[in-house]
Structures are given as C-alpha cells and as structure tokens.
Amino acid sequence: MPKVSMTVNGKRVSANVDARTLLVQFLRDENRLTGTHVGCDTSQCGSCVVHVNGKAIKSCTTLALSCEGANVTTIEGLANGQDLHPMQAAFRTHHGLQCGFCTPGMIMSAIDMVNRLGFDLSEETIRHELEGNICRCTGYHNIVKAIQAGAAAMGGMKVAAE
Amino acid sequence: MYAFDFHRPSTLRQANSLVGKVADNKLLAGGQTLLPTMKQRLASPAAVIDLSGVPELVGIEQKGRNLVIGAMTTHAEVANSALLKGALPGLAALAGGIGDPHVRNRGTIGGSIANNDPAADYPGGLLALGATVVTNQRKISAADFFTGMFSTALDEGEIITKVVVPAGAKFAYAKFRNPASRYAMVGVAVAKKGAKVVVAVTGAGSDGVFRWADAEAALTKRFNAKALDGVKTPAAKGLNSDIHASAEYRSHLIGVMTKRAVTTASGK
Numbered sequence: 001m002p003k004v005s006m007t008v009n010g011k012r013v014s015a016n017v018d019a020r021t022l023l024v025q026f027l028r029d030e031n032r033l034t035g036t037h038v039g040c041d042t043s044q045c046g047s048c049v050v051h052v053n054g055k056a057i058k059s060c061t062t063l064a065l066s067c068e069g070a071n072v073t074t075i076e077g078l079a080n081g082q083d084l085h086p087m088q089a090a091f092r093t094h095h096g097l098q099c100g101f102c103t104p105g106m107i108m109s110a111i112d113m114v115n116r117l118g119f120d121l122s123e124e125t126i127r128h129e130l131e132g133n134i135c136r137c138t139g140y141h142n143i144v145k146a147i148q149a150g151a152a153a154m155g156g157m158k159v160a161a162e
Numbered sequence: 163m164y165a166f167d168f169h170r171p172s173t174l175r176q177a178n179s180l181v182g183k184v185a186d187n188k189l190l191a192g193g194q195t196l197l198p199t200m201k202q203r204l205a206s207p208a209a210v211i212d213l214s215g216v217p218e219l220v221g222i223e224q225k226g227r228n229l230v231i232g233a234m235t236t237h238a239e240v241a242n243s244a245l246l247k248g249a250l251p252g253l254a255a256l257a258g259g260i261g262d263p264h265v266r267n268r269g270t271i272g273g274s275i276a277n278n279d280p281a282a283d284y285p286g287g288l289l290a291l292g293a294t295v296v297t298n299q300r301k302i303s304a305a306d307f308f309t310g311m312f313s314t315a316l317d318e319g320e321i322i323t324k325v326v327v328p329a330g331a332k333f334a335y336a337k338f339r340n341p342a343s344r345y346a347m348v349g350v351a352v353a354k355k356g357a358k359v360v361v362a363v364t365g366a367g368s369d370g371v372f373r374w375a376d377a378e379a380a381l382t383k384r385f386n387a388k389a390l391d392g393v394k395t396p397a398a399k400g401l402n403s404d405i406h407a408s409a410e411y412r413s414h415l416i417g418v419m420t421k422r423a424v425t426t427a428s429g430k
Binding site: 043066109 | 166168201
C-alpha cells in the first residue's frame with residue numbers, strides 16, 4: 001500500500017493506506033480524530049469540512065493520497081488546551097447547535113469565512129457562505145448569530161495580540 | 163469505491179508518460195465529480211492519475227489579448243483572481259457561483275470541462291467567449307470541444323493543460339439554480355465582442371450546451387434586453403424535462419435568463 005505523510009494539527013503523521021482512502025477516513029480511522037464527521041458522504045452537507053493548506057475543503061471528497069505533504073487543520077486543532085477558539089466559544093455562547101453533528105464543519109467553515117472575508121460579516125454574507133453546510137436541527141438562526149459574534153471575537157483577539 | 167492503483171506525477175512530462183502507459187486510467191483533477199461517481203461505483207478505473215501535484219497546470223495570466231487559465235486552477239482561484247475581475251469579471255462571477263465554497267476550493271476548470279456535465283456552468287461561458295481548450299496534443303475550439311452530454315472531443319491519453327479565453331468581450335452568465343441541488347436548471351452566457359454576439363445555453367439542453375441563434379440575431383441588431391421581446395424561445399423539444407422543471411418551463415427560463423445576462427453584460 002502507498003505511504004502518505006502530512007501534518008495534521010501541527011503534528012507530522014504518516015501511514016500506509018489503500019489508495020481509495022478518503023481524507024476523512026485517514027483522519028478518523030487512522031488518526032482517531034473523530035471530530036470531523038461524515039454526514040452525507042456525497043459532498044453536500046459539509047460536516048466533514050477541514051482546512052487543507054489553509055483552505056476549507058470537504059474531506060469526504062478528497063483522497064488522502066492527494067494530500068501528500070499538506071498541512072491539515074481539523075476541529076481538534078483549534079482549541080488552545082482548555083481554552084476554546086473564539087469561534088467555538090461563540091457557538092457555545094449563542095447556542096449555535098442542537099444535536100451538534102454538523103458543528104465541526106460549521107466551525108471550520110466559519111473560520112474559513114473569516115479568513116477570506118474579514119471579521120465584520122453581515123447576516124446576508126454568512127447565510128450565503130453557508131451554502132455548503134447543512135444543519136437539520138437549528139434552522140440556522142443561532143449558527144448565523146454565533147458566526148457573526150465569533151468573527152468579531154476573532155477580530156478582537158487579533159487586535160489585542162498586536 | 164473499488165480499489166485502484168494511484169499515481170501522482172509532479173510534472174506534465176511525467177503525467178504525459180503515465181497516461182500513455184497505465185492501462186484503464188482516469189485523470190483526477192479536483193475530484194468533485196469523479197470521486198462521488200467512483201463512490202457510487204458508476205466509475206471504476208483500474209488506475210487514477212492525480213494531477214494535483216503538477217504545479218505547471220495552475221495559474222492565471224494575460225498573454226497578449228488572451229487570458230490563459232491553467233487546467234488545474236480551482237474555481238475559487240478563478241473567482242478571486244484580480245486579473246480576471248478586472249479583465250473579464252463575468253467569468254470570475256461564473257466561477258464564484260459554482261457549487262459551494264468548499265467545492266470551489268477543490269474543483270478545477272479543466273476537470274469541469276472534461277466532465278461536461280450538461281448542467282455545468284463553464285461550458286456555456288467558454289462557448290460564448292470563443293475560448294480554446296489546449297491539451298498535451300492540440301488546440302480545440304470550445305465549439306468543437308463540447309460534443310454532447312458528458313462527452314467531449316478529448317481522445318484517450320489527452321490531458322487538458324490550459325484554457326485560452328479572448329479578453330475584451332462584454333460578458334455575463336446568469337443561471338437559475340435548482341433550489342435543492344443548486345445546479346443550473348438553466349444557465350445562459352452572453353458575450354458581445356465587436357459586432358458579434360454569442361448566446362450559449364447550459365442546463366436546459368438534453369445534449370448539453372447549445373447556442374441560441376435567434377437571440378444572437380436579435381442582439382446583434384441591438385444589444386439590449388428589450389431586443390429579445392417577441393423572440394420565440396427555443397422549442398421545448400430537445401430540452402430537458404424532469405421532476406424539477408418541464409421542457410416548456412426551461413424554454414421560458416432561457417428567455418428570462420438571457421435578458422438578465424444581457425443586462426449585466428451591458429452594465430445597465
């Protein structure tokens with residue numbers, strides 16, 4: 001079986017994998033990072049979203065072998081020890097989840113949104129940008145609120161750090 | 163999906179050699195269609211040749227009067243390209259409307275046109291713009307490239323390397339999305355360069371992208387949405403009819419989306 005190596009949440013990992021191994025299978029089964037979920041397995045729902053080289057992608061529709069040498073960030077890579085990432089904290093504060101299954105993908109998409117579009121996100125922008133993430137519980141309302149607050153908090157964090 | 167052998171060349175030269183000698187191979191670009199198709203076992207190549215490690219296939223540049231887009235350039239890169247936003251904003255907007263943000267970070271222009279999904283956005287845009295598809299073997303005009311539903315002029319072992327798009331056209335693409343799948347039920351690309359107007363329709367035709375000659379004739383006389391008043395929309399025969407929309411409805415939508423594209427293209 002071919003070998004694949006990549007950096008996941010700052011740690012070098014490698015394994016021999018069947019060529020058909022998807023990135024999400026590599027993360028969940030090989031590395032026991034089960035925060036990344038498989039919802040639909042047809043690239044519609046977005047619960048498998050992770051960042052590869054800084055860009056949000058659907059890990060159920062990417063081969064692990066295509067990510068050779070890549071830098072991957074999953075939901076497990078966000079918190080600093082016990083301190084939640086501001087976007088995670090905002091989802092908790094604003095109750096941006098019910099069952100929680102879609103939440104890892106929502107949060108990874110939300111951070112990607114901030115990376116691309118900045119800290120001041122309008123409700124309209126957030127709703128449009130969530131096109132690739134499906135939630136079957138909340139009706140999205142609190143997710144949108146959480147992302148808006150999380151984005152602002154990320155901005156504040158940046159200013160404070162400077 | 164079924165098992166396959168995997169190859170990941172790092173140069174176009176290696177890719178050329180692999181497509182020639184690996185039996186029953188399939189090229190993998192962004193994989194946003196091929197991987198779901200393989201998961202459903204609708205495709206089961208013996209070998210996959212992944213082009214994502216070939217940097218020379220990525221990038222957007224202006225060469226003389228043409229915009230040259232590498233085959234492995236993602237939809238997100240086309241959508242966000244400062245060069246394209248300035249020179250051909252309608253094409254950047256077209257790419258920015260494909261799929262969702264995550265799909266746009268993986269899906270590529272070369273992969274999309276090689277697949278030629280009848281509801282894909284690029285075929286209409288490239289046909290209207292008079293683009294040229296460049297492969298490892300030859301140059302193919304968009305008019306000759308898209309030959310029918312999921313079929314193209316590509317031969318076995320042929321790799322799309324870039325797409326050459328003439329700059330300087332007034333261009334816009336307007337699509338009516340299926341509310342669930344977000345694919346184009348009807349997408350219309352309109353390009354005006356000099357006196358010449360091309361109207362290309364995607365999503366509606368049962369055999370893929372096609373040109374709408376009557377609209378082109380009317381718009382050549384007067385490039386304004388009003389010029390289409392009274393022009394009969396394409397006959398329902400030959401258009402898709404399914405649970406999402408009847409052929410008659412699609413025919414009507416072609417008229418509506420063409421007007422919207424003309425209005426956007428003319429900047430009014």
